[in-house]
Amino acid sequence: MKVAIYCRLSEEDRNKAFKEDDSESIQNQKSMLIEYAVQKEWEIYNIYSDDDYTGADRNRPAFNKLLEDAAAHKFDIVLCKTQSRFTRELEIVEKYIHGLFPIWNIRFISIVDNADTEIKGNKKARQINGLINEWYLEDMSDNIKSVLTNKRRNGVHIGAFALYGYKKDPNQKGHLIIDEEAAQVVREVFTLFSQGMGKSAIARHLNEKGIPNPTEYKRLKGLRYQPPKTKTATLWKYYSIADMLVNEIYIGNMVQGKYGSISYKTKQNKPIPREQWIRVEGTHEPIIDMQLWNTVQQMIGQKAKPFSNGEIGIFARKVRCMHCGYVMRSTKSHDKRYLKCATKNVCKDACIGSFISSVVLEKHVLSEIKRFSEQYLNMDELEQNVVFHERLDETRKSLQAQLKEYKEKIIPCSEGIKTLYLDKVKGILSEEDFIQLSADLHKDRNTYEKLIAEVTAQLDALEKSASQSIDRRAQLEEYLSLEHLTHEVVNQLIDSIIVGKRNPETREIPIEINWKF
Secondary structure, eight states, X not given: OEEEEEEEOOTTOOOOSSTTSOOHHHHHHHHHHHHHHHHTTOEEEEEEEEOSOOTTOTTOHHHHHXXXXXXXXXXXXXXXXSHHHHOSOHHHIIIIIIIIHHHTTOEEEETTTTEETTSTTOHHHHHHHHHHHHHHHHHHHHHHHHHHHHHHHTTOOOSSSOOTTEEEOTTSTTOEEEOHHHHHHHHHHHHHHHTTOOHHHHHHHHHHTTOOOHHHHHHHTTOOOOOOSSTTTTSOOHHHHHHHHTOGGGGTOEEEOOEEESOTTOOOEEEOOGGGSEEESSSSOOSSOHHHHHHHHHHHHHTTSSSTTSOOOTTTTTEEETTTOOBEEEEEEXXXXXXXXXXXXXXXXXXXXXXXXXXXXXXXXXXXXXXXXXXXXSHHHXXXXXXXXXXXXXXXXXXXXXXXHXXXXXXXXXXXHHHHHHHHHHTSSOHHHHHHHHHHHHHHHHHHHHHHHHHHHHHHXXXXXXXXXXXXXXXXXXXXTOOSOOHHHHHHHEEEEEEOOOOTTTOOOOEEEEEOO
């Protein structure tokens, strides 16, 4: 018999001298399990060991290798110290220990808690172990959340990274201190914005000066950072500046709890509503003084509207650059509006830059809307629509006839039940006969009630379909007479518009419209 030994570090026993070493817990597990296998005269196929992994982690490398080898039937037995070392999730217990292992003809043994799939009647004990371990995980998750929430409410910084402009205090855990080199850049950003420079212009200014963005700065300083996902991730961008200008941490307030885990079984997070964020004032030294902060917030509020007259742009958030995928931003020059690639604005090497006049784009979209409307409303389509309405009338009449028939048939059922009851009261029918006969009538009545409900629903759906067809045609007829677009029309019809760079030879700008229908 070939045995696979599996070991996992106990969370309560982290006592390694060096990171690369096995912990004492792992060494003890190996010794115990090897001795047990030798006593049973089993051949040890391999020792699978995961150090520094929790029992709820499904991405344990040795654990997954064990499962892969088990599927290939490279051994006959899986041997662990306890079932919880293999997994703390009841779902995994059922899937592998009680599901796939028996199919693969593999025996599972944990020697301390006496789990053994070969012993009849042992399954309930394993399931109880799995349930207890599941409760342990849930309780541990709740306890950790409670501790972290309490720390956040006390203004303690929780997180692997300090915000750009700060660094972690080496003398006080959970406290932030100013990183003066980065703080100078933060102050410059706030000052430039207060002087009227736009967010994209500030990003371009920092890139031209060769100032590394927060991610690149941390990398150069040897600090922990999130690895970049794109080649332009080292550049300052519009949204980096926008996020910085509204972050209260720069005025000494700790704002945390913006995201929360979906479940203790996954590492995925979800956004938390703003009113539930944990905000504590005066937890650390501010980089930005309140006067400058208030000035910037007031200016941001004024700049929230895209145009000076307060109107929302026709193509707001709808147009994207064909080359980099970024949303194209509206700009104004000589009283004319244009849409240009935001990435192109922060660095000339980031994107070749898409650019188009708002008037040109509006004419193109209007032309496409009218072309589509005409295509739908041509004579062939009208003829098809006549056929559709003829069929609709036929279907409606058929359904109405069925509805009338079912309603007529349900009346005798209800009256029959009443008659049977009177006969029972008069003693004409025995109780047994009444129950049997009335049950049949109840069954028939229920059947007709269901049929009436189904036919009524079909009629409602039919009327809705006819109404939508009329509304759609009326709406499309309106589009034929459109002279100018509005944001509402664009939002109703279009999912996104992709714009490329002008072809120098043909002078044409590639445009792709993704419709909502």
